[in-house]
Amino acid sequence: MVDVLDLLMELGRAGTAGALLQSAPVDMHEVVRDAMRITERDAQARGIAVLFDDRSAVAAMGDRRALCQVVVNLVSNAIKYNRPGGRVRVRVQSGAEARIEVHDTGPGLTEEQIGRLYRPFERLGIQDSQVKGHGLGLSICKELVGSMGGEMRVRSRVGQGTTFTVLLPLHQTACSLTA
Numbered sequence: 683m684v685d686v687l688d689l690l691m692e693l694g695r696a697g698t699a700g701a702l703l704q705s706a707p708v709d710m711h712e713v714v715r716d717a718m719r720i721t722e723r724d725a726q727a728r729g730i731a732v733l734f735d736d737r738s739a740v741a742a743m744g745d746r747r748a749l750c751q752v753v754v755n756l757v758s759n760a761i762k763y764n765r766p767g768g769r770v771r772v773r774v775q776s777g778a779e780a781r782i783e784v785h786d787t788g789p790g791l792t793e794e795q796i797g798r799l800y801r802p803f804e805r806l807g808i809q810d811s812q813v814k815g816h817g818l819g820l821s822i823c824k825e826l827v828g829s830m831g832g833e834m835r836v837r838s839r840v841g842q843g844t845t846f847t848v849l850l851p852l853h854q855t856a857c858s859l860t861a
Contacts, residue, residue, distance in 0.1 A: 703829050704746035707853040710740045710774045710782060714823035718772070721761060725770070730761045735773040741853035742780035744830035749850070752826055753782060755819040758848050760786035763844075779832075780852045785845040791838040799836060800824045830844075 718732055725732045742749070753772075760770040768787040775781045791799070800821045827834045832850035 687833060689828075700795075702825070704747050705743055705745065705830070707741045708744050708746045708749055708850075710742055710780055711736055711751045713746065713753055714772050714774055716750055717757050720754050721757045724758065725761050728761055728764070729767050730764050730770060731768075732757065732770045732772070735771065738773075738776070740776045740780050740853065741776045742850035743853050744832065744850050748826045752782070752823045755823050756782075756784040756848070759819065760784050760788070760841070760844075760846075764794075765789040776852055778852070779849045781850075782847055782848045784847075785843060787843045790840040790842050791844055792840055796838060798820065798843075804831060 714734055714736075718734060722732065724730075757770060757772065764770065764786045765788055770787075771783075771785045773781075773783045773785075773854035775783070824834045827848055827850070830850055832848060835847040835849070836844065837847075
């Protein structure tokens with residue numbers, strides 16, 4: 683799996699995310715399952731339960747590899763910044779658009795932190811902690827989602843956790859998809 687820094691290097695060579703991304707039907711459940719497999723070792727090491735509400739088939743229009751990287755980053759962050767023994771819940775839904783929600787039971791974010799969230803190299807005050815990172819993941823994710831015609835949203839309450847939501851155009855034919 684291409685990590686966030688490799689993807690950033692590719693985007694830099696292409697000059698823009700949109701030039702690199704494909705638009706095709708993507709099975710969002712399959713993407714979430716792949717992301718969970720990639721992050722499960724970290725979750726186990728930290729004692730974090732990762733739960734997936736896998737209820738109905740949802741297909742979005744987007745780039746499968748980029749979407750998988752976005753979900754891996756969001757789930758990985760939800761694990762890294764959670765409290766010991768915490769939970770991460772991932773949900774996929776469809777409505778006017780395809781939606782992936784990643785909710786954690788971590789410490790949550792203040793309004794001021796949310797305002798700085800997507801700035802490159804921003805670590806929100808934890809740069810001196812043991813949590814590894816470069817402060818690039820969320821800014822890359824936001825650009826990738828935007829390049830696929832989607833939107834990223836965040837809601838958070840201090841002491842109660844954070845939810846990131848990825849909205850993408852819905853694929854109109856609800857049939858079985860392959861990547």
